[in-house]
Amino acid sequence: MSDFDAIDSLLASLTPHTPLPEAPVRRDLRERAGLSKAQVARALGVSPSTVTGWEAGRDPVGEVRAKYAYLLDGLADKLTHPVPSPANEAPSAPSATPEAPPPEPAPDAGPTSDAETSVRTPGAHPDDGDALAEPQPCVLCGRPAHHQVAGFPQHLDPTQCAPAEPQASRTTTPAPTPPAARRARATSPTGRATPHTGTPSRPRSSPDPIAAAVTDALATHEGDVEAATAALVKRAIPDAMALLDSCRKGGRYAIVAHPWIPDILRKQSARGADQIWEARPKWFRPELPPGVHEVTALDINGAYLSALKTHLPIGQLEHTIGTTHDRRRAGVHLITPPPWEHGAYLPNPIGNRDEPGPLWVTEPTLRLLLRLSGPKLGLCEPPEIHESFTSGATENLLEKFRVILKDARDRAIAQEDEVTLEYVKAMYSKFVSTMGESNYNRELYRPDWMHLIRSQAFANLWTKALKAHDAGLTVVRAMGTDELHVIGDWPKVFPEGRGVSEVKVKDVYPIGSEPTDPAAAGPIDEN
Known part of the structure; x- marks a missing residue:
């Protein structure tokens, strides 16, 4: 009997799913109440894209399901039993025609x-x-x-x-939609009203x-x-989040906007940092060939915009231990980086780090090291992976979002529209900078994405430094996400312009001096 008692106890502990109305009813209740998806998401502690999924037919689970059901029940009750008019309000005159429905609220x-x-x-x-x-x-x-x-x-x-x-x-x-605005509401080819996307x-x-x-x-x-x-x-941050929400409609993957985050991705103090190393370059060439040289400081356009195309974990990060890298997943990894022996002419791909030993790096940094250690380049040994926090990943999670911003940026440049250009720049730069622990963006909490996108921008700059070196240019400096200083005929390597695949000249300056004693001049760096 003890076995049956245990089973009965287990069955008794199960709580039946709170019933929910059908998906079209959920959307209808929210829209009739004049609530945006962002408002519902904030009240329930989820993202607007999650609300989009619920209104498309996906069902929440656990405690959030009970909260969502409570909200929908409350909306249904409010809309079915409207608040009575104040006592001092004059009653409306009777009419022979049926009373028109109240105006629909407009989010x-x-x-x-x-x-x-x-x-x-x-x-x-x-x-x-x-x-x-x-x-x-x-x-x-x-x-x-x-x-x-x-x-x-x-x-x-x-x-x-x-x-x-x-x-x-x-x-x-x-506020309520005016009658003329209601009549102007767009419809789909099937004649159904286009749903509000938040x-x-x-x-x-x-x-x-x-x-x-x-x-x-x-x-x-x-x-x-x-x-x-x-x-x-x-208003760049809320507008960027709204654009992301609309871009994810019909997307293959649902974004988990507020997942569980491991401690390594949490700040150790209010003003401190977490444990992730982004490999930000800050490199100066230690020695130059003798003589005076003209250095061109190149500005890489749209560095963060280009970096939105990177392998991002879709769901919650899962912990694994082992030395194998799964290219179908992405996240952060504890590695021991390999020695770097090319600092005389190329920056270290993990940036300036004085402390030896293991460190937590992001997916773009690990993939760059694995590429550099491969048979094609052979510039270093493979990094040693100790443990990882990863999830299933895709490189195209933000691709539609990125392309819309890129196209808007290109049009603004072609039309010399500086207002749109500054607006778009603010949208993608603030989107990246506020998706971590920020008071300015409560709709998306993905510090792992923030680190990965930043690191991708750093990796992209490092790749351009390698391209310049392989083309015979002398790389003098690499800084941050967008600053590359070179000596040589750089227009043969990098197209000049304002597009994201082009570079701008930030500065031109001389460096070095003619040796007073040619015999005392050091050997020329052949690299």
Whole structure:
């Protein structure tokens, strides 16, 4: 009987799954309540992409499932039993026609600011147009409008609306959608309304959120380029996260935005660092050939943007012990790096490190060392791997996100649009810098990704130094993610321009001096 008692005890300990409504109902409840995916995600401690998955049919488990079910039950109750009108509010007159449904809330729109306070005609219906004290951007087309409907600036005459100019994103508190905006909501080819993706976004007809955001900022600040740029840079983090969320729709892999993180990836103190070594280069050539040389300081364009293409772990990191490297996985590794014997003309691929012994490195650093130790290059011995924290990985996890930013950057350069260029730069640089332990980005906590992307940028710079050396240039300096100083005919090696595959000239300066005694000059470095 003891065996059956143990089984009964085990069965009694199991808690049945909290029931959840069907996926379309979940999305409908959230949208009718005027909540964005980001708001729901913050309340439940997950990412907006996770909410996207739940609304596409995936089910949460454990405690978060119970919380999600509680939220959905509460929304259903609120929407089914609306709060009664205050007692001092005059009852509406009876009507022979059926009562129109209340306006649907719009996740995209924000509350009316003080500048948008309207002059309402006494006794006017809430949907009648009210004159604005100052023109405001129309919620439908972005052009200045002199009236508002239900608190939203818009043109009363449809002929005044220009649908070609999209309204950009608004990230403020949700408010009811005006009737005209509801009618303009885009639909899919099947006729179903396009679901809200959690993006602080533009009308569904806008194909380019970056261009729409720039248009809106310039309109809001009346063409003041500096003010518009400052406003766009300030909102770069939430806009980048919204873009990432929209890029992951229909993606093959679901991003785990807040996984368990091992202690080696946690800061040891508020101002301290974790245990990961990113291999940041800070190298000067110790000796130069005699004579005076002209050094060109090259600036590598879009270093962090290019580094978004790297092998990133998809899920939670798992601990393994052993010397084998699995190329299907990615993460961080405890290694003993090999000796580096080429410091006279090339930087050490693990950066400047004075302390010997094992250290935790990232996937890009390990893969670079393995490549350098391979039969094709043979520049060092293989590193010794002791243990790892890895997960299944893909190099294309952020590829769609990267390509959208790259295309926007290329267009901005071609059109000499410095506002868009600074906005895009802020989006990808701040995206990388805030995905760790940051108070500015609560939607994504992946310090492992932050280290991997940074290390990929450092590895890319090191690879360019090797390319320069193999092409006969003298590498003088390699710094950070984007600074490479060389002597020689560099345009034959690196194309000049502002594209991500090109370089810019940052500086040109002389170095060295003519020897006073030719016989005392040291041997020329043949490397």
